[in-house]
Amino acid sequence: MADDDLEDGAERAELLRLAGEGRVSLASLSAMLGRNPSYLQQFVRKGSPRKLEEGDRRKLAEFFGVDEAVLGAERDAFPPKSRDEDFISVPRLPLDASAGPGSFSAEEISFDAFRFSRRWLREMGLESADLSAIRVEGDSMEPLLRSGDEIFVDRNKRAGEGIHVVRIGDALHVKQVQLSARGRVKLVSANEAYPPIELASEEAEIIGRVVWKGGRV
Template sequence: MENISLSERHARGRLQDLARDSRTSLAELSRLIGRNAAYLQQYVRRGSPRHLDEPDLRKIAEFLGVKPRLIATRTFDDAPHNDTHTAPGEWVEVPRLPLDASAGPGAMGAEEISFDAFRFSRRWLREMGLEGADLSAIRVEGDSMDPLLRSGDEIFVDRNKRAGEGIHVVRIGDALHVKQVQASAPGRIALISANDGYAPIELGREEVEIIGRVVWKGGRV
């Protein structure tokens, strides 16, 4: 990093210190911004890239709870650029998590750090009955919920809605599944697939963690 200025070195050092203080690795922060695991390690130690892209910088700063200029390697305006005519606060971001909810054999859960987000107006969420929901977006993998949910669909999971029957994302051990949840015998629940080729699964309630109810889906036509 021979050509890197002292102020740039300090900014990189602050990023490394903040990551350590938050008990987050540089690899996890790299995945947060959709980069390969070594991206920020190279940025901090080798000075490559010379500067982080503004959207990446803002996302990292927001995650660490600091002003972007604190970790910026060049002059930076903390105020985000708003290129829409929608009033501030009228947009809601739904984080996309690097997890697959398996509609088939269980997908292993990963770190729940968002790598991207869907952006919706509050008006649309209100019209869809989703205002105030604790939403996360994850991808469906497998065919056990065909034709209702197809592999590759994105689903919104409301973590505020865990009780009752319906289509839920559930965790069994370390694996995530998306299934129709139904009450069974006392103390037990049944996990039902939409695809008739998959037999129902019956488990004790203590064996299943309900993550949240599926409230929206999107995918290719």
């Protein structure tokens, strides 16, 4: 086997490892690149394309906070490694926001973190967001959100309609928030097996809006 083939295989293995550690699917990463959902799956499993295009490789390296060289860039083809201040840590909170019958929240203490480049966050329109990562549990938001998906919640966005993390008592839920009658809100599941919940506004605390998701293939 040629040396180039070994190097290509190492790049594919490294991408698969990074995706696994970050709990983000290859389909989600492909969508981030503006590609079809099977683009990176074919790259990893079939070696097609043989090498990532420069723009795709750069975005992936920035997303994972790694040197482009691990994804196949030549050492003299990119600038020196970014400084720590070029990256932002997004804390992972052990809240297990429920997308089903509800789960009780633990103390909001970060047990881990994702690192994202400021440039990538700016491209995603999230540069000014106050982000926390929470793992979804349950099936009430399927197929939009699946159990095990990691969601990013912007705590700066608590008003208006959209998909939000909502606290009801001690339980957290991921729901589509709709305005109802004056002083009331309706919480709607994507899964039609779960009926809507209508509450007085003071009974539901909006934690933040879901602005990004990632998960396994």
